[in-house]
Amino acid sequence: MTRKRDLMRGQRIAKERTQAAIVHITQDDYGYWMMSLETADGQLHLMMSLLEDVEDPVGHAYNPDELDLPADTMFLVSEDVKPIQLHHPDWHVPEPRRAAKPYYVVEGGVRTDG
Numbered sequence: 001m002t003r004k005r006d007l008m009r010g011q012r013i014a015k016e017r018t019q020a021a022i023v024h025i026t027q028d029d030y031g032y033w034m035m036s037l038e039t040a041d042g043q044l045h046l047m048m049s050l051l052e053d054v055e056d057p058v059g060h061a062y063n064p065d066e067l068d069l070p071a072d073t074m075f076l077v078s079e080d081v082k083p084i085q086l087h088h089p090d091w092h093v094p095e096p097r098r099a100a101k102p103y104y105v106v107e108g109g110v111r112t113d114g
Contacts, residue, residue, distance in 0.1 A: 023047070023069065024099040025057045025077045028091075031084035033057055036096035044096035054080055061106035075106040 022038040033051035036044045047067070051057055054077075060067050061075035076099035085091075105112045 021074070023061070023064075023067075023073055023075045024097065025054070025061065025075060026097060026099045026103075027078060027080070027082045028094040028097075030088045030091050031082035032091070034094055034097070035060070036098070038098065044098070046094070046096040049093055050091075052084060052086075058106075062109045064109070072108050076103045077106060078103045 021040045021042075024036045024038060024044075026034060026036075028034050028049065032049065033054050033056065034049040035047040035051075035057045037047050038044050048057060058077055061077060064071060064073040064075075078100045079102045081100070
């Protein structure tokens with residue numbers, strides 16, 4: 001039963017990626033970078049977390065096909081506002097979240113004013 005449920009979850013996430021509305025790149029409470037997928041129905045799904053350098057997720061904004069996302073996916077990228085608290089003992093996997101303002105927009109692999 002677990003294997004079937006995992007397969008169905010994987011199929012659902014794959015479908016959501018092909019129907020992506022927005023990808024949010026922002027910082028968690030400890031300054032690490034994270035990426036969340038917002039689907040057309042407004043639900044958020046954590047894609048990546050515990051990234052020390054914003055260039056890791058931002059590179060995907062210019063090449064969404066690396067994440068199996070449509071080429072016209074919109075990325076909202078928060079400005080760097082929090083210093084990273086490396087190896088903080090209270091760090092935990094964050095809940096997905098939207099990009100914090102101020103942010104800029106990358107759409108179709110091109111940065112635009114947000």
